[in-house]
Amino acid sequence: MRKSEAFTAAHGLRAPSNYSEEPPRHPSLVVNSKEPFNAEPLRSALISSYVTPVDLFYKRNHGPIPVVDDVESYRLSITGLVKIQKDLSMTDIWNLPKYTVTATLQCAGNRRTAMSKIRKVRGVGWDVGAIGNAVWGGAKLADALELVGIPKLSSATPSGGMHVEFVSVDKCKEENGGPYKASIPLIHATNPEADVLLAYEMNGKLLNRDHGYPLRVVVPGVIGARSVKWLDSINVIAEECQGFFMQKDYKMFPPSVNWDNINWSTRRPQMDFPVQCAICSLDDTNVLKDGKVMVKGYAVAGGGRGIERVDISVDGGKAWVEASRYQKTGIPYVADGVRSDKWAWVFFEAEVEVTHSTEIVAKAVDVAANVQPENVNTIWNLRGILNTSWHRVHVRVGRSNM
Amino acid sequence: MRKSEAFTAAHGLRAPSNYSEEPPRHPSLVVNSKEPFNAEPLRSALISSYVTPVDLFYKRNHGPIPVVDDVESYRLSITGLVKIQKDLSMTDIWNLPKYTVTATLQCAGNRRTAMSKIRKVRGVGWDVGAIGNAVWGGAKLADALELVGIPKLSSATPSGGMHVEFVSVDKCKEENGGPYKASIPLIHATNPEADVLLAYEMNGKLLNRDHGYPLRVVVPGVIGARSVKWLDSINVIAEECQGFFMQKDYKMFPPSVNWDNINWSTRRPQMDFPVQCAICSLDDTNVLKDGKVMVKGYAVAGGGRGIERVDISVDGGKAWVEASRYQKTGIPYVADGVRSDKWAWVFFEAEVEVTHSTEIVAKAVDVAANVQPENVNTIWNLRGILNTSWHRVHVRVGRSNM
Numbered sequence: 001m002r003k004s005e006a007f008t009a010a011h012g013l014r015a016p017s018n019y020s021e022e023p024p025r026h027p028s029l030v031v032n033s034k035e036p037f038n039a040e041p042l043r044s045a046l047i048s049s050y051v052t053p054v055d056l057f058y059k060r061n062h063g064p065i066p067v068v069d070d071v072e073s074y075r076l077s078i079t080g081l082v083k084i085q086k087d088l089s090m091t092d093i094w095n096l097p098k099y100t101v102t103a104t105l106q107c108a109g110n111r112r113t114a115m116s117k118i119r120k121v122r123g124v125g126w127d128v129g130a131i132g133n134a135v136w137g138g139a140k141l142a143d144a145l146e147l148v149g150i151p152k153l154s155s156a157t158p159s160g161g162m163h164v165e166f167v168s169v170d171k172c173k174e175e176n177g178g179p180y181k182a183s184i185p186l187i188h189a190t191n192p193e194a195d196v197l198l199a200y201e202m203n204g205k206l207l208n209r210d211h212g213y214p215l216r217v218v219v220p221g222v223i224g225a226r227s228v229k230w231l232d233s234i235n236v237i238a239e240e241c242q243g244f245f246m247q248k249d250y251k252m253f254p255p256s257v258n259w260d261n262i263n264w265s266t267r268r269p270q271m272d273f274p275v276q277c278a279i280c281s282l283d284d285t286n287v288l289k290d291g292k293v294m295v296k297g298y299a300v301a302g303g304g305r306g307i308e309r310v311d312i313s314v315d316g317g318k319a320w321v322e323a324s325r326y327q328k329t330g331i332p333y334v335a336d337g338v339r340s341d342k343w344a345w346v347f348f349e350a351e352v353e354v355t356h357s358t359e360i361v362a363k364a365v366d367v368a369a370n371v372q373p374e375n376v377n378t379i380w381n382l383r384g385i386l387n388t389s390w391h392r393v394h395v396r397v398g399r400s401n402m
Numbered sequence: 403m404r405k406s407e408a409f410t411a412a413h414g415l416r417a418p419s420n421y422s423e424e425p426p427r428h429p430s431l432v433v434n435s436k437e438p439f440n441a442e443p444l445r446s447a448l449i450s451s452y453v454t455p456v457d458l459f460y461k462r463n464h465g466p467i468p469v470v471d472d473v474e475s476y477r478l479s480i481t482g483l484v485k486i487q488k489d490l491s492m493t494d495i496w497n498l499p500k501y502t503v504t505a506t507l508q509c510a511g512n513r514r515t516a517m518s519k520i521r522k523v524r525g526v527g528w529d530v531g532a533i534g535n536a537v538w539g540g541a542k543l544a545d546a547l548e549l550v551g552i553p554k555l556s557s558a559t560p561s562g563g564m565h566v567e568f569v570s571v572d573k574c575k576e577e578n579g580g581p582y583k584a585s586i587p588l589i590h591a592t593n594p595e596a597d598v599l600l601a602y603e604m605n606g607k608l609l610n611r612d613h614g615y616p617l618r619v620v621v622p623g624v625i626g627a628r629s630v631k632w633l634d635s636i637n638v639i640a641e642e643c644q645g646f647f648m649q650k651d652y653k654m655f656p657p658s659v660n661w662d663n664i665n666w667s668t669r670r671p672q673m674d675f676p677v678q679c680a681i682c683s684l685d686d687t688n689v690l691k692d693g694k695v696m697v698k699g700y701a702v703a704g705g706g707r708g709i710e711r712v713d714i715s716v717d718g719g720k721a722w723v724e725a726s727r728y729q730k731t732g733i734p735y736v737a738d739g740v741r742s743d744k745w746a747w748v749f750f751e752a753e754v755e756v757t758h759s760t761e762i763v764a765k766a767v768d769v770a771a772n773v774q775p776e777n778v779n780t781i782w783n784l785r786g787i788l789n790t791s792w793h794r795v796h797v798r799v800g801r802s803n804m
Contacts, residue, residue, distance in 0.1 A: 153554075153555075153595060191595065193555060252767070252771045254711060254722065255722070256721075268710065270771065271738075271769065272769065273770065274770050303705065303707075303770055305674070305705075308670065309654075311656060320658060321658075322658075334670070336587070336670055338557070367670065367674065368673070368675065369675065369676040369790070370770075370772040371676070371775045371780070373776065374775065374776050375776065378773070378776065379773060386771045388771070
């Protein structure tokens with residue numbers, strides 16, 4: 001039931017068929033794929049700010065960026081297994097209570113390049129920068145769903161709706177030119193504590209085109225693939241979304257599955273991401289003087305689970321020191337504290353002594369005591385998603401008195 | 403503000419000072435500590451039933467078992483930072499809507515004995531049986547809190563209450579003879595989806611004394627230490643409970659912390675437990691014939707996260723086969739399925755070929771793609787909690803034709 005381009009354009013959103021109308025991008029981004037545009041900031045830029053500047057926030061696309069010719073004619077349809085079907089204008093959305101939620105989005109493919117070194121995987125290569133933290137402003141999806149007669153904390157509608165599908169307008173090769181789409185369970189969508197947003201602002205400004213203007217979904221604590229941009233319609237459906245990115249991608253397989261024996265139906269679409277961290281103050285190419293080195297980076301866990309600890313090793317994982325963790329200036333970070341941003345990453349830092357060329361390692365522990373896997377080979381998967389293995393950086397050290 | 407024994411007895415619950423009034427226990431339990439009574443079933447018994455029989459459910463106590471002389475005089479006080487303070491009789495509790503929730507409780511010390519082999523830890527020794535799965539019947543805590551004026555999904559009361567403390571009546575050495583107590587955040591307590599129960603039934607029958615008669619808390623997805631038995635009062639408080647078992651126990655420390663340098667205030671009280679599994683069809687003492695071996699056990703994750711996969715290796719962790727997973731007869735297990743018991747363990751089984759003496763290994767993956775750590779030494783901690791490392795069983799194989 002994909003809408004025709006004409007119909008979609010009537011909703012105020014237009015999906016170009018080629019890349020002639022792409023927005024400008026920051027020149028410092030590392031471009032992993034030009035068309036569609038996929039790019040990430042350098043490690044050092046990534047941790048220059050707790051709230052990632054919009055320009056440096058990773059760009060993850062599956063087609064040309066949609067265009068809004070006239071935002072006043074934009075309408076979001078809420079349809080499917082609901083009592084009342086509604087078309088909402090931006091004014092309708094703005095009139096809902098506004099929330100700002102600081103949430104980290106992470107592409108499931110973050111750190112894919114490192115996984116590919118073990119054994120080749122398919123997908124866009126990413127270093128550690130397919131992640132960013134923004135202050136999203138918008139309406140709660142739970143409030144919008146009340147407008148079509150679905151109360152808070154509903155797990156099913158009277159007509160059998162149990163999932164909420166988000167449909168974009170972009171043209172994706174994987175969908176044979178159709179739009180990107182994904183769904184989350186209705187109980188997640190209608191839980192006000194889950195902070196799922198229909199976001200129109202990013203870091204206090206209107207969303208820009210790369211990040212979903214005029215309206216996108218932000219599903220905190222869940223892989224970025226479910227936070228659909230350029231939202232055209234929301235469908236309340238009985239089964240989870242049958243789109244490519246739910247059924248034939250973004251599922252976690254064991255290392256034994258390859259492209260010859262894969263059976264996509266045996267796995268669930270990935271939602272929450274596991275505990276993750278990465279060192280961002282160092283690259284594998286760094287040559288350091290011996291002596292004190294500051295090791296900095298980010299740590300984050302899905303599902304709103306805070307970061308209980310980050311450990312750093314300078315001997316490849318034998319001895320560890322604990323890093324300090326922080327989010328906002330002047331507010332001590334407490335993993336489950338009310339003043340902490342529960343959906344956001346934490347930065348970590350530790351000063352260590354490096355005397356010779358070595359492997360510096362970081363690993364995080366979340367509040368549920370989940371840990372990162374020691375070796376990437378145990379979690380290798382053919383699509384290269386969710387590389388959350390201990391992050392290892394090889395540094396060469398020359399003696400400072402040489 | 404511990405109540406005197408006289409006052410407590412007036413609430414219908416009496417806490418003996420010695421072990422002369424202990425209830426009878428099943429003779430097959432492995433007793434890890436006699437006074438207080440701590441015991442677990444044998445591995446094979448543990449997986450004989452998806453719903454653990456009450457007699458075989460692990461017993462975890464910190465003092466003599468309380469006695470109810472007259473259940474009609476029993477009162478649960480709900481007090482603290484609330485509008486209305488109330489004393490509820492069992493009839494009041496029974497009059498609240500009744501829910502049955504299948505939930506697995508696991509002591510944080512499960513598998514401690516194995517962790518102790520690496521380096522000595524303090525605490526009661528447990529094999530893999532400090533865990534059990536029961537059908538709990540009772541009222542939702544969220545409904546009970548409404549009786550004192552706290553709405554659903556509250557994170558704070560007008561007078562500043564942010565935590566809900568559960569106080570027992572037993573006499574614990576660690577509390578200098580005072581009662582066991584623990585707390586959970588108010589937002590957890592008032593979230594009806596969290597299924598926190600004031601339970602009066604276990605597997606369809608009245609709770610027995612060992613498991614908290616007449617009333618206990620069941621906090622699904624959280625370490626057993628927060629599911630307080632023999633409930634005497636519920637206090638809505640500003641800060642988390644300051645009791646021994648919240649502040650000086652059941653916190654997760656890194657391996658570098660020892661009894662000389664420990665600073666308890668640096669860690670949060672553990673709530674959710676991480677993904678776990680254990681092989682229960684085999685013991686380290688088993689001598690097998692070579693050939694096919696059925697490997698069975700349980701897997702579970704905290705926070706309601708389902709089990710996405712269980713992997714079995716017969717070569718110590720090099721090659722893996724995937725085990726089948728199941729909960730209830732005739733219902734295929736789906737990790738996030740609506741017909742699955744989200745708070746309950748899953749059983750797994752895989753038939754493998756064993757040709758020589760080896761290490762059989764099991765590891766599980768939860769829906770958030772969290773994995774168990776490969777080596778126990780990376781998660782060793784001085785109290786020996788949350789040993790969720792890959793479960794390894796050493797089997798000796800004699801040739802069947804010898």
